Amino acid sequence: MSVITYRQALRDTLRAEMLRDENVLLLGEEIGLFEGSYKITEGLLTEFGENRVRDTPISEEGFVGASVGAAMLGLRPVVELMTINFSLIAVDQIINHAAKVYGMFGGQTSVPMVIRTPGGGGQQLGATHSQNIELFYSFIPGLKVLAPSSPADAAAMLRAAVRDDDPVMLLENLGLYNSKGEVPDGDESVAEIGRAAVTREGADITLIGYSRMAAVGLQVAERLAEQDISVEVVDLRSLRPLDRQTVVDSVRKTGCAVIAEDDWLTYGIGAEIAASIQEGAFDYLDAPVRRVAMAEVPLPYAKPLETAALPSAESITTAVKETLSAVGKRVG
């Protein structure tokens, strides 16, 4: 067992998948000579050469489209979009081509491609470079959207994404790249796409998150345990397909839930989860489901404002305590 960063887990897994399968190739802006804006592709150009690691022009629609074509012809392209914000330029290729080709052409060809891309605010990158718009893609049948919250999951999900025959968006997070966690040595485990995980068991309340919010949720649960509050944490892991059952089972056990999401509240992922809870666990709910999300504003650049607009361990803790208080568990 080694303790490595989320960044290292992604880099090691990309390399291992390229060694395993010569059809795997990488495309993206500045991933070769510059070794990636976030150094996920460090050393890979030198090792694999420019046929397998392609620096592309600054033209997301072009190289995402090229990747769709390559995938249709049997290669397994792994595209890096420097941030999810730039996926907007490629959105037609992603939604109208990658997601549709298999179904529209009667299954003649699948599209085994991966789009890796980080989201997340908190880096003072301004409103256009700090968004979490994974919801756009989670909405689209034909795509799979994964959102790992730990180094071990980042590795297992990237492996699953590369080996899956459908287009997969792997949502990374700028706030997680330097986070550390245990990854089994020589781990070859492949995550099951569409499966959430109870990352911490608890009895009093269910706290649901994904990506950075799942990691923050674990910290909140640990701190609240010291105050004798038993929080069960559910990491969604896969936003499409969505594992409603794990969420519902947990809420049926605890009777109340808080959802934390790094996106905007209105129409957000949390809204979908809350709806799923009332459908699957209505008779088990002892309090209304609470959502903790970003302020409904373009994310400010100024650090204090940016911090204030993002959900935090403190805001999640408050929502958890208020919910517990509403069901008669008096908390400090």
Add this chain to the structure above:
Amino acid sequence: MSEIYMPRLSDTMEEGVISSWVKNVGDKVASGDVLVEIETDKAVMEYEAYEDGYLVQQSVSEGDTVPIGAVIGHIGETPDAVPEESSSGGAAAPTEEKTAESGTAGQEAPARPQGGGEQAPPQPAPSKPDGSGDSAGTRPRSSPLARRLAREYGLDIESISGSGPKGRIVRADIEAAAKQRPTEPEAAPAQAAAAPQAAADRQAFDDGRDSTELQVSNVRKVIARRLTQSKQEAPHFYLRRTIDAEGLKDFRAQINAQLESTGSKISFNDLIVKACATTLRAHPEVNRSWVDEKLLQHGRINVGVAVAVEAGLIVPVLHDTDKLALSEIGERSRELAGRAREGKLKPQEMSGGTFSVSNLGMYGMDSFSAVINPPEAAILAVGAMKQQPVVRDGEVVVRNTISLELSVDHRAVDGAVGAAFLKDLAEVLENPMRIVV
């Protein structure tokens, strides 16, 4: 227009049979009028209307069985009102959506965008109720979980006060209310129905025996379930003792002579029931229950008296038996047994027992071993009074005797404790003045 649902009329009820409709379609109905008689797992009970109007539809026919919560009929404001189509016709249980309070939850729970300068976005207007009843608006606020638990515990949610925001009734309130009730561990949340297994078992019934499957009454289902549970879960042991009943015989004759002018009489069984209560008071360690890994000490002494009726075995309970006079025990036993035969006992008259007495003396049984009535810890099986040769003062004489056998749940009561109880009980019965003093 409002729907009438199959009510939960006892703690163990899962479904009910429409025994008979008292009101016909088109009849005027006033709040409090008996609408329908419903057969539960324990009894046939009258069910009253809660509002004025006209019975416009009987959704379930007499003799049919439907689960709790199913729509059984409709009351309208006019005799010719037409029930809405949406009401899921007939036997379907109400769906989750129909029990949802679509109005309030959203307003109470503004999900809060964190920090930031902008106000919380205005909440969307609550969606309109879909017209499915509940127009009164006087229902107390309660969480869905609290409502479900109240149903399972058989509690009236309107009688419980809520401790949540704006007085919302939450799980903690229901559980507190359930604990405060007189101890009735058998009222724990509904046992899972054993239906699927039954289908598999049934296949074996007709091979070469010319068998016919008979209609199973609710009483029979309860007997099967409860007594199987008893034999599977309670490790029974048995203690036997034969008593000299001469004193008891004389004592009963004296009392009945005194009572002659009143027209009432007491039976040997009444004396034995009272003696059990008296002896239980001196032996509280037998007045206990082992339930869910917990040992409960009962503060009240409630002796159940097994009664054989056409439908099966029923055990009406004499609450606070130790405090009742012998004549009261006699009158009340006969009154309960009579209503048991008519299937008109109320659930609370059959629950809450802490000890039972079963008497098969009238069938001439010498003795027998009874199955404990859970969650009680013991049951006394009483045989017939018989003349037997016994040795007294070195001589064989003929005496009237009764054989007693006590079945005891070893989880709650050990052998020596049970034996001490039976020894005292025998001595009380042999010196019957001790029954009353």
